[in-house]
Amino acid sequence: MTIELEIVQDWRVFATDHSLAGVALSGDDTVVSWSDGRETAFHRFFLRDNCPCSQCYLPLTREQLFEVTDAPADLAVHSAAISAAGDLIIGWTDGHASRYAPGWLRAHAPDAQSRAERHAARAQPFIWGREYADALQSFDYGDIMADDGALWTWLSALKSSGLTLIRNVPVEEEALLGPIARISHLRETNFGRVFDVKSKPRADSAAYTSVNLPAHTDLPTRELQPGVQFLHCLQNEATGGESVFVDGFAIGEAMRKHHPGEFATITTTPMAFWNRDDRTDYRWSAPAIALNDEGDLDEVRFANFLRGPIDAPAEKMGDIYAALRLFQAMTRDPKYFIERRLAPGDMWAFDNRRVMHARREFDPQTGSRHLQGAYVDRDEINSRWRVLSRQLGEPC
């Protein structure tokens, strides 16, 4: 029997180190054995769901047309074989046929060992503290604007450390939109597409006054805090106003290690954050440090000046305040922060959902201070980084 099956190629690449050595049927599963001795059981619906033929996938959009609900409940594998080219060929009891490349199967294998390998291969964040002040690399605006390799290097650093400095950005209003356009669109908020950080006579946020702003993330009042913040210095003549950055993941990992009780509390207690304005009323509650499903640090959410009353059972208040006070004290500990004075043309890009920023009080009588800011979500950074990685031949 000759089977001609057109495979609709996905954009994802996969390693082709392992070939199929054998195949056997067992109940609901098709069990393949690999050239390195590993075995993987693929459930009949998993295989049917992922049939890559051009009837099941629309070649134009590479989007799936087949829906697994369309398969009868008793659909079974009628025949399973390895083709001369080394692909797995499945014949189904309803007459459909499917072909799977061994690299694709290995890349998505649901056996415990393959899943553990995928998990272990994920990028880990680079955690930093005060010592990073000396090591902090800066990137050049011209390089980022002109060269995809430089763009990829910068975005890689931003994803890993959460804090990067770009120099030689033109000292012009909205110049920060240049690097943003190299990524994607920006994330608009009620403060505008671009926001101007300077002292305003009728401030609706502490950011627009000259007071000390303690370490915080921006817009913790939103369900999704903006992912990456760009902060471009146009003028900085006033006395004071230094920028301070704290890696919230460093504090989170230190709490996990040295204060496990407080870490458990801070990662599970929702904290309310509110805005207080006559035109808007944003509210959100979430833990100050959030973990993902695997227990990795995922997000820091904290601005003391926006915090609402804690809504928790009375008997837990003591533990909650102990954890909150520890967390906040750590954000002020010099071992965790770096402090810099911005010069016109400097631009910070930092992960607003990880790196807290603070501003020292400044004296508006001593000179002008004007920063412009904008946000881009993590999704956009990740998407652009993956496409660049694809184009540059880097794994992603």
Add this chain to the structure above:
Amino acid sequence: MTIELEIVQDWRVFATDHSLAGVALSGDDTVVSWSDGRETAFHRFFLRDNCPCSQCYLPLTREQLFEVTDAPADLAVHSAAISAAGDLIIGWTDGHASRYAPGWLRAHAPDAQSRAERHAARAQPFIWGREYADALQSFDYGDIMADDGALWTWLSALKSSGLTLIRNVPVEEEALLGPIARISHLRETNFGRVFDVKSKPRADSAAYTSVNLPAHTDLPTRELQPGVQFLHCLQNEATGGESVFVDGFAIGEAMRKHHPGEFATITTTPMAFWNRDDRTDYRWSAPAIALNDEGDLDEVRFANFLRGPIDAPAEKMGDIYAALRLFQAMTRDPKYFIERRLAPGDMWAFDNRRVMHARREFDPQTGSRHLQGAYVDRDEINSRWRVLSRQLGEPC
């Protein structure tokens, strides 16, 4: 002793039904008794944290200046009393003094009964199925644009049912931006600030073809799916192309009740959603139905044509596919959907994180079909609704 304490007023209003009947100190707690006999224990740090005086809050922005970390670990209540005006007056061992209105204390009381009352008072979604086709209320564009009361009524319906129809929207490009501007800014995506749904020769998404689009949410590939989708009909002359809407919360609640095993699986199994494009590479994984911390339905996330391979242990695949097939079959069950043909000037506004939409296949040879769409996040809807409620004297 006369205490003069300026209280910085928050924007939040609270009921003033209950007065303070007594106060006593007990360890870390200040225990107040209420006119209805209830007792509430307030932890010393909770009270100190929420001192509303003008030293602790910046009156200009109503943002907190005091940070609870600034309080010494051994800070204690030195004196607690009820003032002639009925407020709770606390004198602290470090010399600070605080005054709390009884309405504020009751509104944030951490005793179990008060917390349960707050929980029970939260708005519940209005769940619907096919019968809603007849009951579906429509709103008038002119009213929404001119009248804050009409705007509030529409947004209330949108928040409750997740699906609303607006009529008499001008049949002009970008007319959908009018109602959006009545709310706030929009949520831009890589498909633009406004997207045009029509068949394109080089489609990068099934939305831009004429094929049947099964029930789905838009952009499940993003960490935060867009909250509310606006879909404005400019032309609809082609045969076919009817709009179908499914309340995903109705399916979720039916699964919870009648298929608890599948419900447990579908609410806890991350599903991967990918885009497949040469310029972008978005990926996100989350359950098709997500619950919030209290176990309420929070979000539906599903587009079969964007789904990636399920990454789960081999031994769980059978249960996962059983749950997925059931969920998908329910989205096709006529008892859960309503179907309408849009006329030019009609505009749907629906909660894209709850209501799945589908489009029947149409024949592009039989006439033009052109819809314009845009997104606004739930945060913006909620914020605008709260401010309107405040202005109109409605509870929020």
